[in-house]
Amino acid sequence: METFDLLAQGLLAAMQVQNLVYALIGVTLGTAVGVLPGIGPALTVALLLPVTYRLDPAGSLIMFAGIYYGGMYGGSTTSILLNTPGESASIVTALEGNKMARKGRGGPALATAAIGSFVAGLIATLGLAFIAPTVVKFALSFGPADYFALMVLAFVTVSAAFGDSALRGLTALFIGLGLGLIGIDLQTGQTRLAFAIPDLLDGIEVTTLAVAMFAIGETLKTAADREQVDAQVMAVKGSVWMTADDWKRSWASWLRGTFIGFPIGAMPAGGADVASFLSYSAEKSFAKNPEEFGHGAIEGVAGPEAANNASAAGTLVPLLTLGLPTTATAAIMLAGFQQFGLQPGPLLFTNNASLVWALIASLLVANFMLLVLNLPLIGLWVKLLTIPKPWLYGGILVFATLGTLGANGAMSMGIGPVRISFELVLLLAFGILGYLLRRFGYPIAPVVVGLILGPMAEQQLRRALAISQGDPGILVHSPISIVLYVVAIIAVGLPLIMRLRGRGAVLGQLATDED
Amino acid sequence: MNKLLLAALVSGALSVPAFAADYAIVAPAAPGGGWDQTARTMQEALTAEGISGNVQVTNVPGAGGTIGLAQFVNQENGNPNALIVGGYVMVGAILTNASPVTLAEVTPIARLTGEAIGVVVPASSDIQSVDDLVAKLKENTGAVSWAGGSAGGADHITAGLIAKAVGLDPTQVNYIAYSGGGEALAAILGGQVTVGVSGISEFASQIEAGELRLLAVSTDTRVPGFDAPTLQEAGVDTAVQNWRMIAAAPGLSDEQVAAINADIEAMVNSATWKTALETKGWVNTYLAGDAFEAQLAADIAATEAILKDIGLVQ
Amino acid sequence: MSAGAPNHTRRPDGAALVIAAILAAIAIVIFWQTSQMRVPPVQQRVGPTVFPYIVATGLALLSVGTLISALRRGFPARSKDDYGPIAWIIAGLVAQILLLSSAGFSIATGVLFAFTAKGFGRGPLWQTIPIGIVFAFIVWFLFARGLQLSLPRGPFERLLTTGAF
Numbered sequence: 001m002e003t004f005d006l007l008a009q010g011l012l013a014a015m016q017v018q019n020l021v022y023a024l025i026g027v028t029l030g031t032a033v034g035v036l037p038g039i040g041p042a043l044t045v046a047l048l049l050p051v052t053y054r055l056d057p058a059g060s061l062i063m064f065a066g067i068y069y070g071g072m073y074g075g076s077t078t079s080i081l082l083n084t085p086g087e088s089a090s091i092v093t094a095l096e097g098n099k100m101a102r103k104g105r106g107g108p109a110l111a112t113a114a115i116g117s118f119v120a121g122l123i124a125t126l127g128l129a130f131i132a133p134t135v136v137k138f139a140l141s142f143g144p145a146d147y148f149a150l151m152v153l154a155f156v157t158v159s160a161a162f163g164d165s166a167l168r169g170l171t172a173l174f175i176g177l178g179l180g181l182i183g184i185d186l187q188t189g190q191t192r193l194a195f196a197i198p199d200l201l202d203g204i205e206v207t208t209l210a211v212a213m214f215a216i217g218e219t220l221k222t223a224a225d226r227e228q229v230d231a232q233v234m235a236v237k238g239s240v241w242m243t244a245d246d247w248k249r250s251w252a253s254w255l256r257g258t259f260i261g262f263p264i265g266a267m268p269a270g271g272a273d274v275a276s277f278l279s280y281s282a283e284k285s286f287a288k289n290p291e292e293f294g295h296g297a298i299e300g301v302a303g304p305e306a307a308n309n310a311s312a313a314g315t316l317v318p319l320l321t322l323g324l325p326t327t328a329t330a331a332i333m334l335a336g337f338q339q340f341g342l343q344p345g346p347l348l349f350t351n352n353a354s355l356v357w358a359l360i361a362s363l364l365v366a367n368f369m370l371l372v373l374n375l376p377l378i379g380l381w382v383k384l385l386t387i388p389k390p391w392l393y394g395g396i397l398v399f400a401t402l403g404t405l406g407a408n409g410a411m412s413m414g415i416g417p418v419r420i421s422f423e424l425v426l427l428l429a430f431g432i433l434g435y436l437l438r439r440f441g442y443p444i445a446p447v448v449v450g451l452i453l454g455p456m457a458e459q460q461l462r463r464a465l466a467i468s469q470g471d472p473g474i475l476v477h478s479p480i481s482i483v484l485y486v487v488a489i490i491a492v493g494l495p496l497i498m499r500l501r502g503r504g505a506v507l508g509q510l511a512t513d514e515d
Numbered sequence: 516m517n518k519l520l521l522a523a524l525v526s527g528a529l530s531v532p533a534f535a536a537d538y539a540i541v542a543p544a545a546p547g548g549g550w551d552q553t554a555r556t557m558q559e560a561l562t563a564e565g566i567s568g569n570v571q572v573t574n575v576p577g578a579g580g581t582i583g584l585a586q587f588v589n590q591e592n593g594n595p596n597a598l599i600v601g602g603y604v605m606v607g608a609i610l611t612n613a614s615p616v617t618l619a620e621v622t623p624i625a626r627l628t629g630e631a632i633g634v635v636v637p638a639s640s641d642i643q644s645v646d647d648l649v650a651k652l653k654e655n656t657g658a659v660s661w662a663g664g665s666a667g668g669a670d671h672i673t674a675g676l677i678a679k680a681v682g683l684d685p686t687q688v689n690y691i692a693y694s695g696g697g698e699a700l701a702a703i704l705g706g707q708v709t710v711g712v713s714g715i716s717e718f719a720s721q722i723e724a725g726e727l728r729l730l731a732v733s734t735d736t737r738v739p740g741f742d743a744p745t746l747q748e749a750g751v752d753t754a755v756q757n758w759r760m761i762a763a764a765p766g767l768s769d770e771q772v773a774a775i776n777a778d779i780e781a782m783v784n785s786a787t788w789k790t791a792l793e794t795k796g797w798v799n800t801y802l803a804g805d806a807f808e809a810q811l812a813a814d815i816a817a818t819e820a821i822l823k824d825i826g827l828v829q
Numbered sequence: 830m831s832a833g834a835p836n837h838t839r840r841p842d843g844a845a846l847v848i849a850a851i852l853a854a855i856a857i858v859i860f861w862q863t864s865q866m867r868v869p870p871v872q873q874r875v876g877p878t879v880f881p882y883i884v885a886t887g888l889a890l891l892s893v894g895t896l897i898s899a900l901r902r903g904f905p906a907r908s909k910d911d912y913g914p915i916a917w918i919i920a921g922l923v924a925q926i927l928l929l930s931s932a933g934f935s936i937a938t939g940v941l942f943a944f945t946a947k948g949f950g951r952g953p954l955w956q957t958i959p960i961g962i963v964f965a966f967i968v969w970f971l972f973a974r975g976l977q978l979s980l981p982r983g984p985f986e987r988l989l990t991t992g993a994f
Contacts, residue, residue, distance in 0.1 A: 140705035189611035189666035201578035223914035268701035390951035
């Protein structure tokens, strides 16, 4: 098979000692910057891309692959240990991962994230190499109506992250949906809810909201709680490694996460965040002990982290085969590829075969380096928790504001003669909101989820109805949308049926849930 | 190897001279987009050619460039070192967003590059030519769905101009806005919409691969490398070009404007700039001085008229 | 609600009432703002006002739900929060916002760092502010100089990197 030959050649080139060193540097840099709370993969790649320009094409390509995977992975570390995700795709990782870390199981949580990322990265990169054309055909067959069905499925399953009260979960979701309305309406160019503030015209930045809600909100909540401030943190209880039981519970989740993440990452309107939400709820439905979710279930880290990384490789499918950047990170990567002389598009695999295969081989090597680098470091990362709280949280706020300033830090507002950054004002306001929501028992994740999914669902629905000239039949016109709605109905129905089948304890819990 | 990296970091840090920046260019868009690439290419050309000792690029993304423009006008008044990248999209955005700041408040320096809007259909479509498309539009305007960038942008304007030129009501154009050309391209390739309108470079590789059929280009002359008529040649009497420009701060003296003009002209004629245009596939449409100001005024008037016709501007 | 700690009285939960009122207020603002919008006469079956009305209706219903929950004391028990540390941290963030454009990244962020540490009980400020500034400067140097991130410069950065103000 010619494909194997080309891949083997690429791998041989990538395995040269010099290139391995570049891969290691790339992974180290990517992880080091990506790990900082508040700095997500898009910013990491944008910041580090110029570093690669100084090398020869092969070297820069491989270092770049390392930075990409390192940056994608790095965010999960602070999500798990400090509950401060730097971007939307690590939010669900924080849900279970941080609960695990608080029980002294940060080591296994990081390990399952690292190995899951590796497994997912490996399978998804191979998928990119061998089935990209098929996957892209499938992704293109998704019309607006199908995307809307996917959003409905995502909305339905988001309830998995609602915590113990449907009322407060829905309220948090609707606050997010409300924030999602702000800005210029894409379809008509009309301004909604911007209150004549120019900075609101483009809407609320998801990263700003996520960093504020988690990093700032968490800092405020921790500071306000005397017991937490004084508590001695147990960085590690038991082994820092995964136990046999952890392995048994993780492997299926890694695979499920991979198979959810890869195709969704490949969709022009999918993305790592949607993939991680769906993976989380899938894990909750498949889990033998769903009641453990919300209290540190390892499946809830393993699945979404695998989905997150698989979707990172999935993003490369439309990027390489169609020249379609589907995420902010991908858009920055497209600029990077052009520097290497790669012209993404349908002819890429024929016109630039050797470079493409070098890139795919680089991704495989980088993925492996990531594991090599991060597994031994887990013991070191968990020591983050032993940094005295004043310095730790001071540092978190420094990086959270640095990330916000770096991504969107224009001094666009003025109070008298003083120029200030509107984005930092938003960061502060949402941070206080995040604290208040925590204080009154509201879950945080649905707010961010609402901001991400709300505008997507609205745009896709309106596109579908515009194309059909108002005929709502289009919504259930394709087999894909029908399948998605059926899955959504099962996702709602199955837990209900299982509960009704007389598991007393669960029934009791259900009774306490309604309010 | 770490030494090498450290050396790179340190040299990057120390290579900045102790003087103030010669030029600070605002790219009113996110990193990676067309305006950002224009600004960064200028940065490269201006410094590589020794026209300027130090050029800094800042990104102020949002709302079709109007956020960056407003900030530029407010903060840089009288600063001869400040430049802003802009373009035709900004003209439309200023009108649809009812922006408080307009292009009349900056000092236009020159048009740098331009791009034709391509009108495409998927290879499997039964539409073979502009005539077929016009026939479909006349049969039922709303049944033809158009995919392109955000509402009120150059793509939307092109669709409206075509409808108007063949005597149809532009408000009836069924325009589906996508965020960015990429997502629109996916919808066109997937056959979700009837026809696509976007910058021709977005479609180039798909046209070459035979996945898309290019019906016409929007400019008044044909585009080299593409086998398609202009709209005018195809019987639709309209023309539009998506151009990019560079402007300076308001409140400059004639000498200051002349100095900037000279620097930009030197840059446009430099080898670095020409090579960069070639690798990026941009067309040099350099136009400066009174000729540019006249063209800008004409474009603003024409855009306002068509946006009113489409119904986006009152 | 199992977590709702039985307080001494069966008075309605005051904070929850306030939340219900805020949700209602947001719903009203969205309704009002949306009703003021000009809907362009373009070919759109579902216009730009439909989703805002749906979200506003949802928030209004949730406000009623919260009100009922407040009357039934359905909210979980709340920890006794200490507002002093919160005030310090918020003051740090506000100070950073105000200082950034004039004093530059290091000084503004150093103040944020020190105020946050103060919120967690570490002082005194005359010691922690210099520590914070040095830390923020190292971060600034790595990101602004090493990685070309656009971060505000002030006199401190100019002095240390170019030797002049």
